[in-house]
Amino acid sequence: MSDDVSAPASLKPPEGYELLDWNRGFGRQIGPLYRKAWDDGRRTMAFSVQEHHANGMMNAHGGMLMTLADMAWGHVISVEKSSYWVTVRLTCDFLSGARMGDWVEAGSEVLSEEDGVYTVRGRVWVGDRTLMTGMGMFKTVAPREPAPGEKAWASRQTQGAAA
Amino acid sequence: MSDDVSAPASLKPPEGYELLDWNRGFGRQIGPLYRKAWDDGRRTMAFSVQEHHANGMMNAHGGMLMTLADMAWGHVISVEKSSYWVTVRLTCDFLSGARMGDWVEAGSEVLSEEDGVYTVRGRVWVGDRTLMTGMGMFKTVAPREPAPGEKAWASRQTQGAAA
DSSP, rough: SSSSSSSTTOOOOOOOOOOOOSSSHHHHHHHOOHHHHHHSSOOEEEEEEOOBBOOOBBOOOOHHHHHHHHEEEEEEHHHHEEEEEEEEEEEEEEOOBBTTTTEEEEEEEHHHEETTEEEEEEEEEEEEEEEEEEEEEEEEEEOSSOOOOOHHTOOEEEEHHHH | SHHHHHHHOOOOOOOOOOOOOOOSSHHHHTEEEEEEEOSSSSSSOOOOOOGGGBBTTSSBOOHHHHHHHHHHHHHHHHHHHEEEEEEEEEEEEEEOBBTOEEEEEEEEEEEEEETEEEEEEEEETTTEEEEEEEEEEEEEEEESSSSSHHHHHHHOEEHHOOO
16 A cells, blocks of 8 residues: 555546645545536535455445545535534435445535534545445534635534534 | 544553554454453453544544544444344434544444344443444344454445345
């Protein structure tokens, strides 16, 4: 395996996806990750399964899929509301696995918002195959600069950071 | 940050903890992890929060805490039953955060077993402070060599691997 988690030179992500050029922390360690703003308003994040994402069976590790889910499902709060947010609860149902080189995408839709707590339904998939479904609860914690950009993507944190 | 995720030379884990010397895949990438078999029969896994585990606030990233939970909460199946297992569902409630250098531990207790599906209640903590509580459902998929060892720890996989 390689320690260099920057984008493989050979990887050309699907159309519309751009590299999240995180250069520190867990986001860098488990990267590279990509994001896309779809014409219909959806936002997704994705990664290509590499050896450093693998479990002993050379599938994407469950921890990696949950990490993507956390980031991608919660991102809707950054989009709908210019606010930093923390994860309150995440429920993940594992349905299928991803193999080396698979392009794994994740996104969510908001079911409700009450008192700054968003409840979303999320999904992680490869092509037509669903890998994971679940629910997320995310809490807004502080306003952020409304201009969307890398900082907004990189600044998410978990509940404890605000506790 | 360092790409070398082997144990920091300065880190002497608490008594009874041994390094999980994983040398590939996601387990290595997000390591180093440690494990301990307690005198009362409990088993825990743990890590020391380093920069490559951090979110933008320099707390342990939620994805890292869930990854530890997945590994540590499911390990009870390896102990109670000499079997490989997959994660079916994981529910994580985030209560508090972990800072750089914190020693984060995780463990679980079995609530039920039916038709090879174990339901466990799990916790992740730093000292007296609970970071996360949750539930896990794990399914046994194939017998493994009964001798406990590194292979048993390293061979866990997620649901999709067996699908």
